[in-house]
Amino acid sequence: DLVDQSHLRNMDKELIFEGLKRMYRKKILPLEESSKFPHFHSPSLNPADFEAKPMVLIVGQYSVGKTSFIRSLVGKDFPGQRVGPEPTTDRFTAIMYGEDEGVMPGHALAMQADQPFRSLQQFGNNFLSKFEGSVVNSPILRNITLVDSPGVLSGEKQRIGRDYDFSAVISWFAERADLIVVMFDAHKLDISDELKMVIDTLKPHHDKVRVLLNKADAIDTQQLMRVYGALMWSLGKVMQTPEVCRVYIGSFWDAPLANLENALLLEREKRDLIEELMGLPDNAVVRRINELVKRARSVKVHAYIIHYLRKQMPYLYKKEEKQAELIARLDQEFVACARRYSLPLGDFPNVGKFKRKLREIRDISKFSKLDKSLVAEMDKVFTHEIPRLMERAQRGGHSATPSPQ
């Protein structure tokens, strides 16, 4: 059974998540708060951000079969589901596990503390009324959460029809997703300018992107090769990475294959895709650890930047002039700060964005003093705790302790 291939027992996973949560709360969060990290970067994390199931985001032109694919994964119709030949899905839907099936409206879902959707509130009412949760009692959802999205339309329709920032929302989900599935229809391949923009948005996350060439069962092998070849030809140019993106070829819904000429291939491809989806929970553990390390490094650098700027502020007079001066030559200040505290320049944030955020601070000297013992505590995270968790995550089910029968 595919679902059982997971090598990390659930108990192990929960222990690791608990460890991450504790580490974050005790060692990282204090430094984030004293240096106002959330103002400059991203909101502090909630417990839900650690526990959240791996999320799979599904995007693509309208009618390529996104909703039908999700339906086939969950194995039944889900609340709020709409499938049809014209543009049908008009909202982002998080399809999540639950015993009591039903739809949960976007505003309510974005308020829940135990869900990772709170920061979606930044996109406002227009977006939240196009967002909902669909709670389904389906086994696959115990392991992953699926996110259905409205089909990308072409030209004016896309621009006029959406009264929220579609790209920014896609970006939000893409950043948090463990896998991003971009679907294409083998019968109409054209990559519209709007879809190109969406793919551009996904670029920072290209290692998480997979492509499905859907509805590939109605054409013969030679046509399939032409369509698939044309897709790869364009994708290579649009995605611009040297590594070739994994493309799964198939018909990703429940109906039997329309044409058996490529049955063997399509079945193997579907099996591989399901296998990748089933492996997400294990990979998610490693990914969460990685993300926390990345965040901790940013927090450390951020705290030192604030410290370094604050130290240069005068006690009484000409505070404003000095602050303006520091902002103006912020790039040089970054270099000096990196040298002073032996921090890698590569960990420093974007200068332009940091300047903008800094201008919103009235008086840098009001920041609280850097407590170096907090930094020392956090450094232990890198040197001791993370390596230990990492080892545990990788050892996984292959640990020497006997597993209960």
Add this chain to the structure above:
Amino acid sequence: DLVDQSHLRNMDKELIFEGLKRMYRKKILPLEESSKFPHFHSPSLNPADFEAKPMVLIVGQYSVGKTSFIRSLVGKDFPGQRVGPEPTTDRFTAIMYGEDEGVMPGHALAMQADQPFRSLQQFGNNFLSKFEGSVVNSPILRNITLVDSPGVLSGEKQRIGRDYDFSAVISWFAERADLIVVMFDAHKLDISDELKMVIDTLKPHHDKVRVLLNKADAIDTQQLMRVYGALMWSLGKVMQTPEVCRVYIGSFWDAPLANLENALLLEREKRDLIEELMGLPDNAVVRRINELVKRARSVKVHAYIIHYLRKQMPYLYKKEEKQAELIARLDQEFVACARRYSLPLGDFPNVGKFKRKLREIRDISKFSKLDKSLVAEMDKVFTHEIPRLMERAQRGGHSATPSPQ
């Protein structure tokens, strides 16, 4: 029988070629000679350039199976043929029809007036000693001539091993070829920098380029999809045309397929490729007409440029200064000339190259005067003779005149 699908009877073709030759000699060549067109552009054409069979150039990394492919097309070993796992073919070989089989050395072949290879002499002894003809009595060679090429090597080997300008030679053949086949080996796909340069050289001729993904029979369908996908991904970026290049997938030699999983596909692909090769003679007729029109347009514009520059030269004094002045502002002269004689600017040659060639002329005023009746004669080529030939070529075998049984 595939060989019989040609819709132009040989008699028609010969009539058309005779027409083109006569037209060129009577209407275009006189203007070329009086305006020194060959000095600025390319050598005047020989009768052989019209009659030459469609040429198919085969290129690719070493050991991809170029020579084996040619062997399978001609249906027997050909004189001078060498096949092997290391870099084997060390020369350009024109595989041509003839009753008396044998090898013809490059120097001799490039001297023959009835062959289209005369202008290869520009590449000198080093090249000519790496060039040969292989005369074979094989039916397919009645319709096309095949050109085998030495495999592209990687890195230093390519640069050091070749004591002639490899790219320039590829360019020469590519320009004259009716089809350019770029071969890849499904087992090792890497596109080396050297191969990238060769593909760059082929860019102006991208409509004639076809790709063969060779040795595709030993892998299963999923592997084949991955390899083929990776090839398209890279080719799209290297070739940079929006139109997708036709890629034939198969095992293009005589041995039976190593694995039957994709037998149907590979057989259909081979059939399509053979069909395209067999259709070349018909297409070649239209292509030759097109090329002659293109050349005639260039000749006309060239003759007017010379005329326009010559007119501005003083009779006696300060010739050199004036000539230098004209060359310095040649781009403006082109614009003025185009306006004066209602010539499309798009037909004008590259300014930089024209300047270089012009500097080699001692005195522009020594050019002979433009005989406008020659231009009028040539204009008739466009308005009357070409359309008539074109119609004949396209009507082809479907003409209303009863064909002899």
